[in-house]
Amino acid sequence: MSEPSVVSTNSEQAGGTREQELILSVQRGQNELFYELVRPYEKRVYAAALAILRNEHDAEDAAQEAMLKAFANIRQFRAEARFSTWLIQITVNEALMRRRRGRTVVMEGIDDRRIAEESDYKPREFADWREIPSEALERKEVRQRLADALRTLDRKYREVFVLRDMEHLNIQETAEALGISVASVKTRLLRARLMLRDLLAAGWEQGWFSRLPFEKGTKPW
Amino acid sequence: MVGRESVNCEQVWSEISNYVDGDVDAALRASMDEHFHSCKRCASVLAGTQNVVRLYGDERMLEVPAGFSRRLEKRLAQGSIGFLGIGERWSSWSAWLVPVAALALFAGGLKLADKFIFNPPAKSILSAPGHDIPPDMQVVISDGSKVFHVAGCPFIHDKATERTITAKDAMQDGYVPCTRCLRQYLKTGVSGKRGIVASDNDSDDEQDEKVSIGSITP
Numbered sequence: 001m002s003e004p005s006v007v008s009t010n011s012e013q014a015g016g017t018r019e020q021e022l023i024l025s026v027q028r029g030q031n032e033l034f035y036e037l038v039r040p041y042e043k044r045v046y047a048a049a050l051a052i053l054r055n056e057h058d059a060e061d062a063a064q065e066a067m068l069k070a071f072a073n074i075r076q077f078r079a080e081a082r083f084s085t086w087l088i089q090i091t092v093n094e095a096l097m098r099r100r101r102g103r104t105v106v107m108e109g110i111d112d113r114r115i116a117e118e119s120d121y122k123p124r125e126f127a128d129w130r131e132i133p134s135e136a137l138e139r140k141e142v143r144q145r146l147a148d149a150l151r152t153l154d155r156k157y158r159e160v161f162v163l164r165d166m167e168h169l170n171i172q173e174t175a176e177a178l179g180i181s182v183a184s185v186k187t188r189l190l191r192a193r194l195m196l197r198d199l200l201a202a203g204w205e206q207g208w209f210s211r212l213p214f215e216k217g218t219k220p221w
Numbered sequence: 222m223v224g225r226e227s228v229n230c231e232q233v234w235s236e237i238s239n240y241v242d243g244d245v246d247a248a249l250r251a252s253m254d255e256h257f258h259s260c261k262r263c264a265s266v267l268a269g270t271q272n273v274v275r276l277y278g279d280e281r282m283l284e285v286p287a288g289f290s291r292r293l294e295k296r297l298a299q300g301s302i303g304f305l306g307i308g309e310r311w312s313s314w315s316a317w318l319v320p321v322a323a324l325a326l327f328a329g330g331l332k333l334a335d336k337f338i339f340n341p342p343a344k345s346i347l348s349a350p351g352h353d354i355p356p357d358m359q360v361v362i363s364d365g366s367k368v369f370h371v372a373g374c375p376f377i378h379d380k381a382t383e384r385t386i387t388a389k390d391a392m393q394d395g396y397v398p399c400t401r402c403l404r405q406y407l408k409t410g411v412s413g414k415r416g417i418v419a420s421d422n423d424s425d426d427e428q429d430e431k432v433s434i435g436s437i438t439p
Binding site: 134150201 | 237
């Protein structure tokens with residue numbers, strides 16, 4: 001069973017020592033090392049901001065602002081937390097604050113009532129299935145199709161999905177970052193994954209992955 | 222908890238996300254595994270969900286706009302000064318450079334001020350005291366002027382009241398040498414040399430008067 005969070009954690013541990021050195025150096029005043037410290041996470045920071053703001057320009061500005069806030073508060077960072085998680089949480093806070101500021105009226109439904117609705121999602125039936133190889137992501141067209149599908153998700157599903165499955169925060173961290181319950185995170189994550197599965201399966205029907213090396217007559221689902 | 226024998230498609234779907242995350246207990250996992258072997262639809266849902274998690278979790282799905290890194294680095298370089306102030310932004314060796322440079326500038330300013338304000342060059346020989354005047358030299362003074370002259374100087378102020386005393390006594394009484402007849406005893410600030418005789422074009426008055434200094438020097 002694939003565990004993307006485990007893969008990510010391993011890669012982070014490989015550079016963990018260097019990262020800890022950089023954190024200490026910046027905390028002691030070597031400010032010029034800050035960019036080296038955050039550079040590995042700039043894509044994740046941007047993706048988190050984009051998931052919430054849905055606008056590339058706003059997302060970039062929020063990502064930059066979040067980095068500056070992280071820099072300003074670097075002395076408050078404690079080693080018991082992952083630096084990447086701390087950085088993503090600052091980014092989410094910045095993006096959420098901008099979204100609240102940018103909207104005159106934000107009406108959200110009651111979370112508990114939605115949980116019951118979300119649990120009723122019924123995945124579409126696809127008789128044939130097959131694993132899509134990760135090599136498919138080498139093609140820009142495939143990445144674009146996946147990004148387009150993600151954009152069609154409702155905000156509350158997209159945010160949870162991005163933080164959990166793309167930023168690799170755990171369930172608890174995702175809940176804390178978004179200010180929702182663990183149960184809500186799990187329910188929204190289930191719904192988001194199933195909806196994306198259905199969207200991509202429909203994409204298969206439309207020939208998105210037609211040039212992938214599947215055996216003739218098989219489908220990826 | 223879902224029992225091993227009672228798991229159905231709806232239950233599998235509701236737990237499939239937790240299953241992918243490894244967040245189900247052993248009994249439920251075993252029940253779901255068994256179900257996947259017998260239900261092609263649920264196996265399809267599982268495979269599709271795993272595809273989603275694996276593909277979206279790939280680093281290649283995280284893309285930034287062109288020039289993002291450059292703009293971020295620039296913003297950090299600009300913003301870091303704003304957040305911390307110049308003293309904290311700069312490294313330790315350069316942190317003390319600013320006050321030192323300011324002090325040097327201040328000291329330089331004082332030196333220039335001293336040169337041009339507190340010790341100005343003597344532009345008039347009238348302001349310069351005499352020097353090396355023989356104390357016993359007989360000089361002439363007169364009322365209405367604090368200048369002493371050699372006898373016969375045409376610039377004696379009031380010839381009717383002129384008196385002859387020694388140069389030492391004259392200077393003790395506050396008299397200063399005549400700039401015409403005793404010029405060789407005056408220090409000129411312009412030339413910087415002691416007792417130098419001014420050229421004829423020092424002033425229009427001197428040219429007009431055509432005084433022969435040598436002829437009246439004792």
